[in-house]
Amino acid sequence: MKRKRLVVALITLLLMFTALFVYRYANYRNNIYYYDTQVDYDYEFKESNLIILDYLDNSVTIPEDIGEGFTAFLKVTVQATFKGKWSTPSVEISNGDKSVLEYFEDGAKGFRYLNISNLLTEGETRLNFSANSLRINNQDAELIYFKNEPLDDKRILVIGTHPDDAEIAAYGIYSQYSNVFVLNIKSGESGPFKYDEVYTDSILHYRKKGQLRTWNSISVPLLGGVHHDSILNFAYYSNLEKMYKKKSQEFPATFTKATDINVYRKQNFSFLKDSITGSSNWEDMVKNLQIIVSHVKPDVIVTPYPALDAHKEHQYTTIALMEALKADSISEGELYLYSNHYIINEHYPYGNSGGTMPLPPNFSNAIYFKRIYSHPLGLNRQKDKLFALEAMHDLRPDTEWRFGEQALRKAFQTAKTEMFNGDNSYFKRALRSNELFFVVPIADIYDADVVEKLITEIPDPAW
The missing domain is CATH 2.60.120 (Jelly Rolls)
Structure with a gap:
């Protein structure tokens, strides 16, 4: 009788565990895929x-x-x-x-x-x-x-909104070619209160975070062979969407409330650092973009695709760039557009690191491009990209792993995430055998209908 009760109890526990697993897995699926995965991808290739x-x-x-x-x-x-x-x-x-x-x-x-x-x-x-x-x-x-257009003899400007964006999207490109300029728009002081185990004062915390991330954006491209004079961070610290809506207004730092634009900008060591002027407002940011474009004279500009990247500040980075290009009547060259936060699904690309960066899920023919460029990354360059991302403080685990009980809790949370929510880190999503770009001629941004397609977020699938 006892043995029978034990068997029944074990079977009951097994069924409960199975039900819990199925329930959690169903939630995991719903958290990853916001669309019906049994629907055709739909692209319109007009010039292929x-x-x-x-x-x-x-x-x-x-x-x-x-x-x-x-x-x-x-x-x-x-x-x-x-x-x-x-x-x-x-x-x-x-x-x-x-x-x-x-x-x-x-x-x-x-x-x-x-x-x-x-x-x-x-x-x-x-x-x-x-x-x-x-x-x-x-x-x-x-x-x-x-x-593909050969890039060996091209002048390339790579733009990231925050420190690590340029590395996530285009480390393979900027580390392969010699005539490259890497520009970051923001200091990166904002975001989660990541180092709360070290700092109790939020102002000191975010000031240190901005300092570290600005330094990351300036130093990490050196690992990719970029010349120190060809690396710059504008070090803006306020919200780009707010700056856009009130173009001439000066905004303080979002988290530290600093008003001195040089608080992080002074870390630059490119000879161009003294050419960057003005304060924390949209109009000065566009003027500074004009200065960089005038200096680099790029054939290729790598920048976020506003309609495909869910991060608002990424969207406004390219909107500012287009204003700068138009202000100087620049129409030669191409935009290589990327998305670090794909608008339909943040978990794209799927699967493990090392896999391909495929065409993202798309169901509406709304993505505008003239061609697509897949830039190959050999195994050694993937390893180099891994260490470039490792060098970015904001992509590392936060400081709680250094403290006994908190480290144990962190390990449990990580295991739970792996089991039920999936690893969504850039070390899984960005370390791929290629980097993918939608290519648009700069001349096309003078067409109002094209600009509308480039900046209007593609519709969410209504499944």
């Missing part, structure tokens, strides 16, 4: 090349005239298996000893665009596919491809 290929027996052959120097996507229909509804499905795509791994949403079904850019070689390319928790049946597949 497109051919139909036979996807047969888990392989496809790419024509010999589409090789290195192209960005290419293979549009196929996928369907997650039963296991793939509960664990992240993926496909490994290989070409000889080269391979990439692309991840999908749990339960993915419908059209998806596989990023095969890193695998293209001179001559005919045969790609083999090995799916995990996913089915890709024999079908006609669309190959969409764009000719």
